[in-house]
Each structure stands twice: as C-alpha cells, then as structure tokens.
Amino acid sequence: MRQTPTGDTGATLDTDVCVIGAGPAGLALTLMLLRSGLRVTLVERSTALRREFHGEILQPGGQRILDELGVLAGATARGAARLRGFQVLERERVLLDIDYGRLRAPYDHLLALPQPHLLEELLAACRELPGFTLLEGHRIAALLQKRPDSPCTGAVVNGPDRVPVTVRAQVVVGADGRFSKTRALAGIDAGRRDSFAHDVVWFSVHAPGQATGQVRVHRGEGSAVLVHDTHPDRLRIGWTLPHGGWRGAVRRGIEDIRWELAEVLPQYADLVHEQITSMADLTLLDVFASHAGEWVRDGLVLLGDSAHTHGPIGAQGINLALQDAAALHPVLVGALADGEPTARRLAPYQDRRAPAAAAVHRMQVMQARSLFGGGGPAAAFLRARAAAVVTRTPIGAKITRKVAHGHDPAGVRTDLFPVLHVNRSL
Numbered sequence: 001m002r003q004t005p006t007g008d009t010g011a012t013l014d015t016d017v018c019v020i021g022a023g024p025a026g027l028a029l030t031l032m033l034l035r036s037g038l039r040v041t042l043v044e045r046s047t048a049l050r051r052e053f054h055g056e057i058l059q060p061g062g063q064r065i066l067d068e069l070g071v072l073a074g075a076t077a078r079g080a081a082r083l084r085g086f087q088v089l090e091r092e093r094v095l096l097d098i099d100y101g102r103l104r105a106p107y108d109h110l111l112a113l114p115q116p117h118l119l120e121e122l123l124a125a126c127r128e129l130p131g132f133t134l135l136e137g138h139r140i141a142a143l144l145q146k147r148p149d150s151p152c153t154g155a156v157v158n159g160p161d162r163v164p165v166t167v168r169a170q171v172v173v174g175a176d177g178r179f180s181k182t183r184a185l186a187g188i189d190a191g192r193r194d195s196f197a198h199d200v201v202w203f204s205v206h207a208p209g210q211a212t213g214q215v216r217v218h219r220g221e222g223s224a225v226l227v228h229d230t231h232p233d234r235l236r237i238g239w240t241l242p243h244g245g246w247r248g249a250v251r252r253g254i255e256d257i258r259w260e261l262a263e264v265l266p267q268y269a270d271l272v273h274e275q276i277t278s279m280a281d282l283t284l285l286d287v288f289a290s291h292a293g294e295w296v297r298d299g300l301v302l303l304g305d306s307a308h309t310h311g312p313i314g315a316q317g318i319n320l321a322l323q324d325a326a327a328l329h330p331v332l333v334g335a336l337a338d339g340e341p342t343a344r345r346l347a348p349y350q351d352r353r354a355p356a357a358a359a360v361h362r363m364q365v366m367q368a369r370s371l372f373g374g375g376g377p378a379a380a381f382l383r384a385r386a387a388a389v390v391t392r393t394p395i396g397a398k399i400t401r402k403v404a405h406g407h408d409p410a411g412v413r414t415d416l417f418p419v420l421h422v423n424r425s426l
C-alpha cells in the first residue's frame with residue numbers, strides 16, 4: 001500500500017478494490033479478494049464493529065459459504081445457538097413446522113449467530129493477509145469520477161476528525177447496507193417497494209433454561225411475534241406492529257408496551273416486566289423491500305442490502321449478502337485480471353443474483369400474506385392445508401431447501417485463491 005500525505009486534504013491510498021461497509025457482504029467479499037491476491041481497502045463508519053443490532057439468524061446457504069471460507073467454526077465458537085427450524089403457532093397449536101432436520105447434514109439447522117461474532121471472525125481472517133487496509137470510523141463522502149457518467153476510480157472517505165482520505169481504486173463496491181450512501185452518490189435509485197404492512201420491534205431477554213431450539217412465530221389476530229434462542233442464554237423477540245404503529249406505542253410509553261407484550265406472549269410476561277424497562281431496550285426495524293435497477297457501472301458495484309433489501313420473514317438478508325459476495329468474487333477477479341472493470345464485464349454478477357433477490361421478495365410477500373392475513377374461515381382453511389403440505393410432504397422438503405439455500409446458490413471459488421497476477425493500472 002502506498003500512502004501519500006497531502007497536507008490538509010488528507011492522505012491518498014492506492015488499492016485495487018475499495019469496499020464501503022464491513023457488514024457480512026463487504027467483509028466476505030474483502031476476504032475472498034485478498035485471498036485472490038488483490039489489495040482491498042475496507043471503509044467502515046463504525047469502530048470496533050459496534051454496529052446497531054442487525055439480526056442473527058443464519059440460513060444453511062450462508063453457513064456453507066462461511067464454512068468454505070474456513071470461518072464458520074471460529075464464528076460459532078465465539079457463541080451461537082443451533083435451531084432446528086421455523087414453527088408458526090396459534091394459541092400454542094403448531095400450524096406449520098419447517099423442519100431443517102430434513103436437509104442434508106451438516107447444513108441441517110439454522111444458527112442464531114450474533115453478527116459481531118460473524119464479523120469479528122471474518123475481520124480476523126482479513127487481517128492475516130497482505131494487501132488489507134481497514135479504515136474504521138470512516139464514511140464515504142464522494143465517488144471519484146470526472147463526470148457523473150464517467151468510470152468510477154475511487155472514493156473520498158471522511159475520518160472521525162472529518163479529514164478526508166482519497167482512496168484510488170479500480171473498483172468501488174458499495175456494501176453499505178439498505179440506506180447505502182454509495183448508491184445515493186452514484187445517483188442510483190434504491191427501487192423501494194413498500195410491500196409489507198408491518199414493522200418489527202426487536203429486543204432480547206435473559207432467559208436461562210427457556211430455550212426452545214426453534215424459531216417460533218406466535219400468530220395472533222393481525223399480528224405476529226417471533227421468538228428464538230440466542231447466545232448466551234437469551235431469547236430474541238421480534239414484535240410486529242402495523243406501519244406507523246411505533247409512533248403511537250412511543251406516545252403510550254414503556255409501561256403500556258410491556259402490558260401489550262405480556263398479552264401476546266403470556267409465557268414470557270415476567271421476563272418482559274423485569275427486563276424491558278425503557279424504550280432504549282427496544283430497536284425498531286422499519287420493514288421495506290428494495291431492488292435497485294442498476295447494480296454495476298464502470299468501476300462501481302452494489303452488493304448485498306445496498307443492491308436489494310428484504311423484509312425479515314424467513315431470515316434471508318445475510319444469506320443473500322454472503323451469496324452475492326461469492327457470486328461477485330470470480331467476476332471481479334476476472335475483470336481486474338484483464339484490467340477491464342467495466343459495467344459489461346461486471347454484468348454477469350447482476351444477471352445471476354438479481355433473480356435470486358427477486359425470488360426472495362416474491363416468497364416474502366406470500367409468507368407475509370399467510371402470516372398476517374385474515375380473510376375468514378375459507379382463507380384459514382386454505383392456510384391450514386398449505387401449512388400441512390409444507391410440514392409433511394416432499395414438496396415441503398423442496399420448499400425448505402429453497403428457503404435454506406436460496407435460488408441458484410453461489411459457492412466460494414476457492415480455486416481462485418492462489419495469488420493472481422493483476423493488471424494494475426494505478
């Protein structure tokens with residue numbers, strides 16, 4: 001890495017790829033590129049991976065990618081809970097049982113893996129490799145482009161002291177999440193779709209001895225509460241509220257919220273009353289979906305949530321982010337080896353992954369309808385029939401495989417890990 005101090009205007013770094021955002025997508029891609037011999041500068045706005053809560057259910061497809069990268073065992077050793085599958089319950093009666101035990105081992109379960117454990121393990125693996133530069137506490141401020149329609153040649157990122165650092169790169173990867181600044185700076189529309197009628201309020205309680213080994217969705221009249229075990233000896237709870245319902249809940253105050261929660265989850269009422277004492281114990285997830293029309297431009301790629309965002313139903317976001325990284329890796333390595341990181345060369349990544357993201361969106365819309373739908377006795381009968389099919393038949397096993405591994409799952413191209421000659425034009 002060359003570093004050129006430039007006085008008041010900060011430093012200039014030269015790298016092959018500048019990845020914005022050290023979430024699952026950005027870190028996994030960084031590790032793959034480093035192992036292929038590329039230089040990567042990773043820019044992350046938070047420090048010490050202290051990010052807001054971001055969910056932790058990891059599907060088998062994502063587990064497989066982490067395993068292929070050799071980081072799954074280390075991440076789970078930091079603490080994780082193994083879960084057998086998803087269950088939907090109505091008044092303690094199991095309506096739907098998606099049993100991952102029907103899948104092929106070792107990827108025959110879900111993992112509740114706290115994101116810091118996953119991210120720290122990926123970061124530790126990156127730190128072992130040459131060519132890695134981490135700019136923590138830095139935010140993207142601008143893309144380096146002569147004109148808005150000319151190729152991207154890097155990014156300007158601002159540190160905690162607001163001193164800019166210019167990162168010159170052959171490609172900038174926007175992996176900065178659902179409110180991606182990289183995407184906004186490129187003038188790419190997020191393609192937001194308000195497909196879901198509910199937001200989710202997340203919290204967790206210490207609950208030793210109360211593990212269920214499942215992700216359970218307790219269905220009530222027009223609402224649902226999700227509960228799963230998490231590390232260490234805790235239950236993670238997601239309470240769904242109609243869009244806009246949070247403002248009313250805040251007005252009513254924490255005491256009222258505790259009573260409402262106790263009503264939908266009577267079995268955990270004591271834990272909620274003891275441990276949820278202020279609004280600061282709750283995190284609101286504004287649930288929406290998005291799908292950007294353009295994921296690749298000359299010298300620029302969008303990855304993970306910045307390209308497509310999903311609702312929380314079926315826990316697909318981390319899975320998709322990791323699979324995106326695995327699909328982008330060979331495309332990027334090939335394009336850089338030829339010194340041609342153009343939209344045309346990067347397009348196979350979008351061509352492969354956009355259908356996978358679109359398939360998840362379609363599935364989530366259907367799942368939301370069946371989870372929250374009313375519709376009277378006829379609709380309830382049809383829902384029960386559909387649930388019986390998923391629970392008991394081979395079609396159900398096929399659906400479970402799709403949910404667990406995704407549409408066209410990408411594996412890690414470990415054959416590209418030996419150091420590769422790169423045509424460096426910088």
Ligand SMILES: Cc1cc2nc3c(=O)[nH]c(=O)nc-3n(C[C@H](O)[C@H](O)[C@H](O)COP(=O)(O)OP(=O)(O)OC[C@H]3O[C@@H](n4cnc5c(N)ncnc54)[C@H](O)[C@@H]3O)c2cc1C
Nearest residue numbers: 021023024025045055056057139140176177304305317318
């Ligand atoms: C509350 C909640 C619960 C969820 N539960 C689940 C679940 O159980 N299972 C599941 O699979 N998915 C879940 N998701 C979705 C999942 O977290 C995301 O799909 C996944 O993290 C996407 O990974 P990513 O790397 O693309 O983006 P992110 O994980 O969002 O990472 C983006 C990174 O970019 C950084 N960043 C943002 N802006 C800038 C900037 N301007 N400059 C520099 N860095 C920046 C952020 O700090 C962050 O580290 C949940 C999401 C939320 C919010």
